[in-house]
Amino acid sequence: MLKLHDYWRSSAAYRVRIALNLKGLSYESHSHDLRSNAHHDPAYKALNPQGLVPALDIGGHVLTQSSAIMEWLEETCPEPPLLPPAAADRAAVRAMAALIACDIHPLNNLRVLRELKNDWQADETQTKMWAKGWIAEGFTALETLVGQHGKGYSFGSEPTLADCYLVPQVFSAQRFGVSLDPYPNIRAVNERCDDHPAFVRAHPRHQPDADTVDSNH
Amino acid sequence: MLKLHDYWRSSAAYRVRIALNLKGLSYESHSHDLRSNAHHDPAYKALNPQGLVPALDIGGHVLTQSSAIMEWLEETCPEPPLLPPAAADRAAVRAMAALIACDIHPLNNLRVLRELKNDWQADETQTKMWAKGWIAEGFTALETLVGQHGKGYSFGSEPTLADCYLVPQVFSAQRFGVSLDPYPNIRAVNERCDDHPAFVRAHPRHQPDADTVDSNH
Structure with missing residues (x-):
């Protein structure tokens, strides 16, 4: 099961949620409250040195940066495509x-x-x-x-x-x-x-x- | 011939120059002096509505945004690869x-x-x-x-x-x-x-x- 390090109002996390939903992938959301700096927790920083959300735990790897996560989704789950063919x-x-x-x-x-x-x-x-x-x-x-x-x-x-x-x-x-x-x-x-x-x-x-x-x- | 809308000190244009060189692609550089706002010229904005550099004229299309240009280079000229296989x-x-x-x-x-x-x-x-x-x-x-x-x-x-x-x-x-x-x-x-x-x-x-x-x- 994909695990999304998430925060409801993070714009970058919101992008990844849309892409996951468009691909029809289910995921488990793990929330980090940015306002109380929960993302600066050392345990989270060990997973994501930037301490930002989103990050996607794919089992064995934690992917960071929304653009990199979404390109990974496109490469590993090509349907429906989120990029045109040409x-x-x-x-x-x-x-x-x-x-x-x-x-x-x-x-x-x-x-x-x-x-x-x-x-x-x-x-x-x-x-x-x-x-x-x-x-x-x-x-x-x-x-x-x-x-x-x-x-x-x-x-x-x-x-x-x-x-x-x-x-x-x-x-x-x-x-x-x-x-x-x-x-x-x-x-x-x-x-x-x-x-x-x-x-x-x-x-x-x-x-x-x-x-x-x-x-x- | 690829035509790069360029400026010597633009960090984003510098990225694209490196990628073009790594791919062994020759290109013609067209400079826009950012300090004198040459990039806000209406003729250039017709090509690139943001009026920023870099932009890459591939003949028929003008590509903008360094990350998009570099992914295009990787897709259309895969050798040597600038992304690993996995x-x-x-x-x-x-x-x-x-x-x-x-x-x-x-x-x-x-x-x-x-x-x-x-x-x-x-x-x-x-x-x-x-x-x-x-x-x-x-x-x-x-x-x-x-x-x-x-x-x-x-x-x-x-x-x-x-x-x-x-x-x-x-x-x-x-x-x-x-x-x-x-x-x-x-x-x-x-x-x-x-x-x-x-x-x-x-x-x-x-x-x-x-x-x-x-x-x-």
């Missing part, structure tokens, strides 16, 4: 995923916002402005790419890895109060995914460790 | 690459440091501290992973994608004044790569658009 199309899907994974998410995740609060004395308005600025820059380019490649989903008419990144980033953006009005293509893909059971089951609010009352930290 | 090992290499691509580099690249200077009134000491902190956090975990997996290179005894990320990140770290003393495994891999012609030819100072006198911005 190499240039695969590159287009991976580029949309990387735009989110490298150019948006690292700038609005919990550890960076904490650093801005603690070491830069930023207040809530300033950290929100920071996060919203990077999301807007990334979404503006992503909107064009989804317009070029999407036919219902981010690329083509079936879910791909790009959607596994888009939906958690939209969830995060909405928590920061970003309006999707300037991004109709992104909004349409997100709404389409909202109707797909693999995405619904992966949603933070449907995880066993979710807060019943949402707080901001 | 799926779990491939995941380990990709995880080291993603640690750098997602958890270090996005926080110390030019656009983020500019934002801290312009919108947060950070001085040079503060932006250096910021960059050095994220590099130290990432390198501490990477040092453990290279110790677990490396035998001369980051993973095993031949160059992989992980080395294509490690060397440019070390170059960047050294510009911020990060000492490699706490990271003997990373330093040893970097020194090994310093002797490899594919890495040497990709080095920023060997690019046609390199400044003859290094400046910090």
Whole structure:
């Protein structure tokens, strides 16, 4: 049985939950509460030296980094595919995923916002402005790419890895109060995914460790 | 002929130059001076909506995002391989690459440091501290992973994608004044790569658009 080191509101863990569900793989979720630094526990750091979530225990190996985990899923469980067959199309899907994974998410995740609060004395308005600025820059380019490649989903008419990144980033953006009005293509893909059971089951609010009352930290 | 949209000191472009050289592929370099915002030119943004480098024009398609470009190279030109054969090992290499691509580099690249200077009134000491902190956090975990997996290179005894990320990140770290003393495994891999012609030819100072006198911005 696959064991996912998870946290309900981690955007990177949310991506992997979607991919596992799309592949029809069952897994056991092991929650690490990022807010209380449970992921810095030495026992967990022995498994994952970064102490971040997600990590996927496949029995004998613990895989880390959501992008590496999802490529592993694609290689070891090819159906249904989350990448299209042609190499240039695969590159287009991976580029949309990387735009989110490298150019948006690292700038609005919990550890960076904490650093801005603690070491830069930023207040809530300033950290929100920071996060919203990077999301807007990334979404503006992503909107064009989804317009070029999407036919219902981010690329083509079936879910791909790009959607596994888009939906958690939209969830995060909405928590920061970003309006999707300037991004109709992104909004349409997100709404389409909202109707797909693999995405619904992966949603933070449907995880066993979710807060019943949402707080901001 | 492959055409690389390039900039000598871009860490992400440097990765792709190494991979192209390791694969023995010749390419034509087209430089965009990031410091003068040449990459925001509308003609370039029509090719790459993000307006970032690198992008690889393969004739008919322009591929963006270094990780997507390098996976495309691996798929279309498999020899020599930059990923090991076993799926779990491939995941380990990709995880080291993603640690750098997602958890270090996005926080110390030019656009983020500019934002801290312009919108947060950070001085040079503060932006250096910021960059050095994220590099130290990432390198501490990477040092453990290279110790677990490396035998001369980051993973095993031949160059992989992980080395294509490690060397440019070390170059960047050294510009911020990060000492490699706490990271003997990373330093040893970097020194090994310093002797490899594919890495040497990709080095920023060997690019046609390199400044003859290094400046910090």
